[in-house]
Amino acid sequence: MMILMLTKSDVTNILDVIIKIIEDNRQYLTDLDAAIGDADHGINLDRGFKAVRDKMTQFLDKDIGTILKNVGMVLVSTVGGASGPLYGTFFMRMGNAVSGKSVLDENDIVAMFEAGLSGIKERGKAQFGDKTMIDAMEPALNELKKALSEGRNLKEAIGAAANAAYNGVLMTKDIAAKKGRASYLGERSIGHQDPGATSAYLMIKTVADYVDKLQQ
Amino acid sequence: MMILMLTKSDVTNILDVIIKIIEDNRQYLTDLDAAIGDADHGINLDRGFKAVRDKMTQFLDKDIGTILKNVGMVLVSTVGGASGPLYGTFFMRMGNAVSGKSVLDENDIVAMFEAGLSGIKERGKAQFGDKTMIDAMEPALNELKKALSEGRNLKEAIGAAANAAYNGVLMTKDIAAKKGRASYLGERSIGHQDPGATSAYLMIKTVADYVDKLQQ
Amino acid sequence: MVGIVIVSHSKKVADGLYELADQMTGGKIRIGKSGGTKDGRLGTNVDEIVEEIKKCESGDGVLVLVDLGSSVMSAQMALEFLDGEYAGKVEIADAPLVEGTIAASVEASIGSDILKVKEVAEAAKNLVKI
Amino acid sequence: MVGIVIVSHSKKVADGLYELADQMTGGKIRIGKSGGTKDGRLGTNVDEIVEEIKKCESGDGVLVLVDLGSSVMSAQMALEFLDGEYAGKVEIADAPLVEGTIAASVEASIGSDILKVKEVAEAAKNLVKI
Ligand SMILES: Nc1ncnc2c1ncn2[C@@H]1O[C@H](COP(=O)(O)OP(=O)(O)O)[C@@H](O)[C@H]1O
Ligand SMILES: Nc1ncnc2c1ncn2[C@@H]1O[C@H](COP(=O)(O)OP(=O)(O)O)[C@@H](O)[C@H]1O
Ligand SMILES: [Mg+2]
Ligand SMILES: [Mg+2]
Ligand SMILES: [Mg+2]
Ligand SMILES: [Mg+2]
Numbered sequence: 001m002m003i004l005m006l007t008k009s010d011v012t013n014i015l016d017v018i019i020k021i022i023e024d025n026r027q028y029l030t031d032l033d034a035a036i037g038d039a040d041h042g043i044n045l046d047r048g049f050k051a052v053r054d055k056m057t058q059f060l061d062k063d064i065g066t067i068l069k070n071v072g073m074v075l076v077s078t079v080g081g082a083s084g085p086l087y088g089t090f091f092m093r094m095g096n097a098v099s100g101k102s103v104l105d106e107n108d109i110v111a112m113f114e115a116g117l118s119g120i121k122e123r124g125k126a127q128f129g130d131k132t133m134i135d136a137m138e139p140a141l142n143e144l145k146k147a148l149s150e151g152r153n154l155k156e157a158i159g160a161a162a163n164a165a166y167n168g169v170l171m172t173k174d175i176a177a178k179k180g181r182a183s184y185l186g187e188r189s190i191g192h193q194d195p196g197a198t199s200a201y202l203m204i205k206t207v208a209d210y211v212d213k214l215q216q
Numbered sequence: 217m218m219i220l221m222l223t224k225s226d227v228t229n230i231l232d233v234i235i236k237i238i239e240d241n242r243q244y245l246t247d248l249d250a251a252i253g254d255a256d257h258g259i260n261l262d263r264g265f266k267a268v269r270d271k272m273t274q275f276l277d278k279d280i281g282t283i284l285k286n287v288g289m290v291l292v293s294t295v296g297g298a299s300g301p302l303y304g305t306f307f308m309r310m311g312n313a314v315s316g317k318s319v320l321d322e323n324d325i326v327a328m329f330e331a332g333l334s335g336i337k338e339r340g341k342a343q344f345g346d347k348t349m350i351d352a353m354e355p356a357l358n359e360l361k362k363a364l365s366e367g368r369n370l371k372e373a374i375g376a377a378a379n380a381a382y383n384g385v386l387m388t389k390d391i392a393a394k395k396g397r398a399s400y401l402g403e404r405s406i407g408h409q410d411p412g413a414t415s416a417y418l419m420i421k422t423v424a425d426y427v428d429k430l431q432q
Numbered sequence: 433m434v435g436i437v438i439v440s441h442s443k444k445v446a447d448g449l450y451e452l453a454d455q456m457t458g459g460k461i462r463i464g465k466s467g468g469t470k471d472g473r474l475g476t477n478v479d480e481i482v483e484e485i486k487k488c489e490s491g492d493g494v495l496v497l498v499d500l501g502s503s504v505m506s507a508q509m510a511l512e513f514l515d516g517e518y519a520g521k522v523e524i525a526d527a528p529l530v531e532g533t534i535a536a537s538v539e540a541s542i543g544s545d546i547l548k549v550k551e552v553a554e555a556a557k558n559l560v561k562i
Numbered sequence: 563m564v565g566i567v568i569v570s571h572s573k574k575v576a577d578g579l580y581e582l583a584d585q586m587t588g589g590k591i592r593i594g595k596s597g598g599t600k601d602g603r604l605g606t607n608v609d610e611i612v613e614e615i616k617k618c619e620s621g622d623g624v625l626v627l628v629d630l631g632s633s634v635m636s637a638q639m640a641l642e643f644l645d646g647e648y649a650g651k652v653e654i655a656d657a658p659l660v661e662g663t664i665a666a667s668v669e670a671s672i673g674s675d676i677l678k679v680k681e682v683a684e685a686a687k688n689l690v691k692i
Contacts, residue, residue: 038455040603047601076639080598080605082632085639123635180631181456184538254585256473263471292509296468296475298502301509339505396501397586400668444578445660448597452572452630455604467578474585499660500582504691526692528658530575530629557687561634562656 004154004214006104011064012056015071017206019049025202032195036182040081041195048079048087063102068112069095082180083196086120086133093119106154113141124179131177131189133196140165140204155212162208165201172197220370220430222320227280228272231287233422235265241418248411252398256297257411264295264303279318284328285311298396299412302336302349309335322370329357340395347393347405349412355380356420371428378424381417388413434540434549435462435488438533439498439507441475443468449530453537460541462488476503481510485522493521493546495536495553499529523550531556564670564679565592565618568663569637570629571605573598579660583667590671592618606633611640615652623651623676625666625683629659653680661686 006014022029022045029042052074059070072091076084097115098108117137121127128138143164147157172194177183182194222230238245238261245258268290275286288307292300313331314324333353337343344354359380363373388410393399398410436453440446446467453463464484469475481496488494496507507524514522523546525532536553544552566583570576576597583593594614599605611626618624626637637654644652653676655662666683674682 034458038452038604039458040455040605043603044605047599047603077607077609078600080600080603080607082635084606085608085632085635088639123638184456184535185542188542250588254474254582255588256475256585259473260475263469263473293477293479294470296470296473296477298505300476301478301502301505304509339508400586400665401672404672440578440660442578442582444574444581446578448570448572448574448576448578451574452604474582498691500664501691524692526690528661528687528689530570530659534630557658559658560656561628561631562654 003105004211006109006211008064008067008102010210010214011067011104012060014207014210015052015056015067017210018203019053021202021206022046022049022199025199029195029199032193032198035192036177036185036189037195038081038181041083041199044079044081044083045087045199048075048084051075051078063100064104065095065097065099065101067095068092068098071095082124083133083199086124086196089119089123090116106148106157109154109158110141110145110148113137113144117141126179129175130179131172131175131182131194131197132179133194133200135172135175135194136165136168136197136200136204139168140200155214158204158208158211162201162205165204169193169197169201219321220427222325222427224280224283224318226426226430227283227320228276230423230426231268231272231283233426234419235269237418237422238262238265238415241415245411245415248409248414252393252401252405252408253411254297254397257299257415260295260297260299261303261415264291264300267291267294279316280320281311281313281315281317283311284308284314287311298340299349299415302340302412305335305339306332322364322373325370325374326357326361326364329353329360333357342395345391346395347388347391347398347410347413348395349410349416351388351391351410352381352384352413352416352420355384356416371430374420374424374427378417378421381420385409385413385417433461433490433543434492434536434546435464435485435490435494436533436537436540436549437464437466437481437484437488437494437496438529439476439481439496439503440465440467440529441499441503443472445499445529449533452530453533456534457537457541461537462490463537464488464494476506478506478509478513481507482513485510485514485518489518489521493523495540495546495549496522496524497527497529497533497536497553498524521546525550525553527553527556528559531559535559563591563620563673564622564666564676565594565615565620565624566663566667566670566679567594567596567611567614567618567624567626568659569606569611569626569633570595570597570659571633572629573602575629575659579663582660583663586664587667587671591667592620593667594618594624606636608636608639608643611637612643615640615644615648619648619651623653625670625676625679626652626654627657627659627663627666627683628654651676655680655683657683657686658689661689665689 026042033041076088094112140161144161242258249257292304310328356377360377446465532553576595662683
C-alpha cells in the first residue's frame with residue numbers, strides 16, 4: 001500500500017488554485033457579506049491572495065513551513081478586514097506546525113490544521129456555533145481526524161472533511177452571529193450564510209479536489 | 217435726579233466695542249484656552265463677533281430685543297465651540313427678556329442679565345465654581361442687584377458688577393474645572409485662568425466702561 | 433426607517449464615520465453628517481445639524497450621535513431650531529460616537545423604532561472590545 | 563510621555579481624530595494614527611500600526627485605541643510583531659475610540675504613566691454626554 005504525501009509543489013499548486021478560487025468567488029463572498037456585514041469579504045480576501053501571488057516568488061525556494069508562514073504574513077498585511085488577522089494567523093500557525101518540512105504526511109496535515117484552527121480561536125475568541133469561519137473549519141477538522149482514525153485514506157478523509165465543512169456552512173444559515181460584524185444584527189442574522197465560513201469551505205474543498213486528483 | 221437709560225444706539229455701540237475688544241483679545245483668549253482646552257476660544261469668539269458685525273445691518277432697524285436675539289443666533293451659527301451655544305443662548309435670552317423695547321432701564325438690564333445667565337446654566341448645566349464663564353457672570357449679576365438695591369446708581373452698580381466679574385476670573389485660577397474641556401485636566405487645571413470667564417469679564421467690563429462715560 | 437445624524441468637531445471624522453456606517457448598512461437608511469464649522473475649523477455647525485436632521489427624517493425619527501461636550505449643546509440647539517413637525521421625533525444619544533453610530537445604523541437598517549435604535553446606541557458604551 | 567496610537571478602519575476618522583487630540587494637547591505628546599488599508603480601502607493596516615507604535619514610543623509606553631472588532635485583532639497582531647524591546651510597554655485600551663483618545667491624550671500630556679492613561683481611556687466609557 002502506497003501512502004499519499006503532499007510535496008512542496010503540491011502545496012504551492014494548492015495555493016495557486018486557492019488564489020484562483022477566491023478570485024472567482026470575490027463577488028459571491030462580498031454579496032454574502034453585504035447581507036450581514038460590510039460587503040467586503042471577497043474584496044478583502046482577493047486583495048490578500050493576489051498579494052500572496054505577487055510575493056510568492058520571494059519565498060518559493062523555502063520549506064513548506066516557511067512558505068505557509070509567509071502566506072500568513074502577507075494576508076495579515078494586506079487583507080484589511082477581520083479575515084486578515086484570522087486567516088493570517090491560520091496560515092502562520094500551520095507553517096509553524098510543519099516548520100522545515102518539504103513533504104507532509106497525514107499526521108502533519110492533521111497537526112497543521114489543528115494548529116491553524118486553534119490560532120483562529122485564540123485570535124478571534126470565537127467558538128463553534130458563533131456563525132464564523134470556525135463553523136466550517138472545526139467540523140472539517142473533526143471529520144478529518146475521525147476518518148483517518150477509522151483507517152480511511154487521505155483522499156477519502158479530506159473529501160469527508162470538505163463535506164463536513166459544507167454542512168457547517170449550511171448550518172451558519174440557521175444560527176445568530178455572536179462574533180464579528182454580523183453580531184450587530186443578532187437574531188436578524190439568521191437566514192444568512194456566513195461569508196467567512198463560506199471562504200473557509202472553498203479553501204478546504206480546493207484541497208480536497210486537488211488531493212482527489214493525485215495519483216496514489 | 218435723572219435716571220440713566222440705555223437706548224438702542226447705546227446697545228449697538230456697546231456691541232461694536234465688544235466686537236473690537238474680542239478682536240483685540242483674540243490671541244490672549246486663545247492662549248488661555250491653549251493651557252487648559254483646545255486653543256481656540258479667542259478664534260471662536262472673534263469669528264462669531266465678526267459675523268455679528270457683518271450681519272448687523274440686517275437687523276439694525278429692529279428693537280433692542282430683536283437685535284440681541286439676532287446677535288445670539290449669529291453666534292450660535294458661527295462660533296463653533298462651546299462658547300457658541302452658550303453666548304448664543306445668553307444673547308437670545310437677553311433679547312427675549314427685553315423684546316420690543318427701544319430703551320432699557322435698570323430693571324430691564326437686571327432682567328436681561330438674569331435671563332441670559334439662566335440660559336447659560338440651562339444650556340451647559342454648569343454652576344458657579346465649575347471654572348466656566350459663570351464664575352464671572354454670576355458674581356457680576358449678584359453685585360449688580362445688590363448695588364442697585366442699596367440705592368447706588370446704574371454707573372456705580374455696573375462698575376461694581378465688572379469688579380465682581382474680575383474677581384470671579386481670578387477665582388477660576390484657584391479651582392479645578394468641572395465642566396467643559398478643561399475638566400479633562402481635573403485638578404491639573406488649577407493655576408490656570410478660565411478663558412470663558414475671561415471673555416465674559418471683558419464683555420461686562422466693556423458695558424461698564426461705556427456706561428461710565430455716558431452723561432447722566 | 434430611523435435616520436442617523438453624525439455630529440463631530442471634525443469634518444474628517446464625520447465623513448469617515450459616515451462611510452463606515454454606510455458600508456455596514458448598504459444605503460438602506462439615511463445617514464447625515466456634520467463636522468467642523470462653516471469656515472472649516474474644528475468645531476460644530478448648528479445650522480448644518482438642522483439641515484442634516486431634516487434630510488434624514490423620513491417619518492420614523494432621527495437619532496443624533498455626538499462627539500465631545502459642546503457638540504451636545506450644538507445638537508440641542510439644533511433640536512430647538514427645528515420646526516414643530518419634528519417635535520419629539522429627534523433624539524440625541526448618550527453614546528460613544530463611533531461605536532454608537534455603527535450599532536445604531538445597523539439597528540435602524542433592520543427597521544427598529546427610534547427608542548430601540550437609541551437604546552442600542554447607548555448600549556454601545558458597554559461594548560467589550562478586548 | 564506616553565504615546566497614543568489611533569487605529570480606525572477609516573483613514574478620515576484616524577486623521578480627523580488625530581487633529582482633535584493634537585489640538586487638545588498642543589504637540590506635547592506623540593500621537594500616531596493608522597486608518598484604512600494600504601490600498602485605501604476601509605479596513606486596518608497591521609504594518610502601519612507597528613510603525614506608528616514605534617514612532618510614538620519614547621520610553622514611557624504607548625496606548626493603542628481602536629474602533630471596531632477587527633481593529634482589535636489587527637492591533638494585537640501588531641503587538642506580536644513588535645520586537646522584544648517593546649514587550650509590556652504597549653497596551654490596547656478597551657475604550658470608545660473618539661472619547662477614549664481625547665481623554666487619554668490629555669492624561670498623557672500631563673505626564674501620567676501608561677496604566678493611568680489606559681485607566682482614563684477606559685473610564686471614557688462611563689462618560690455621560692447629556
Ligand atoms: N472573532 C472572529 N472569529 C472567527 N471568525 C470571525 C471573527 N470575526 C469575524 N469572523 C469571520 O470573518 C468574516 C468576515 O470577514 P471580513 O468581511 O473579511 O472582515 P470584516 O468583518 O472586518 O469586514 C465573517 O464572516 C466571519 O466568518
Ligand atoms: N458647560 C459649560 N457651561 C458654561 N460654560 C462652559 C461650559 N463648557 C465650557 N464653558 C466655557 O466655554 C469656554 C470654552 O469656550 P471655547 O473654547 O470657545 O469652546 P470649546 O471648549 O468647545 O473649544 C470655557 O473656558 C468655559 O468658560
Ligand atoms: Mg466584511
Ligand atoms: Mg470590513
Ligand atoms: Mg476651546
Ligand atoms: Mg473648540
